[in-house]
Amino acid sequence: VVKEIPHYLWLGKGFTFSGTDYYLTRLAVQQGRYAAYEDTLISGNYHHGLLTILIPFGIFGLLGFFWFAGAGWWVLYQNYRRGAPHLHMINAFLLSYYTARLLFYSTFYGQFDIEFVVFTSCVALSLAINHNRTEAVQPARVS
DSSP: OGGGTTTTSSSOOOSOOOHHHHHHHHHHHHTTSSOTTHHHHHHTOOSSTTHHHHHHHHHHHHHHHHHHHHHHHHHHHHHHHHSOGGGHHHHHHHHHHHHHHHHHHHHTOOOHHHHHHHHHHHHHHHHHHTTTOOSOOOOOOOO
């Protein structure tokens, strides 16, 4: 898979593949004519988070994902830090869950089509329960 990175660095491969190629490759793997990993080269399922972005989308897709991941983390952090006190535990959970999934996705294992739903759902849920408000809550004044 690493050999494919220079070919698709600037302009990604995309998600298209031939069903016939995939079927024939699966048959060849089952018969022992191909190595077991070669069907992943056809399907694009590399089981490594950053490769599942870099090869289909290229470097600009990877940069776009980094931007989204950073912006999503920042929104979750601001909602955790400045959110309503009764939502503090929920915001802490969403921030820690997002961070853990992002680190696991980036370093060990991940599929873009599955994990992107998790990342966007965490940010969307945080924005929904916090009413899209990240400004600091002002304490009540005692007169």
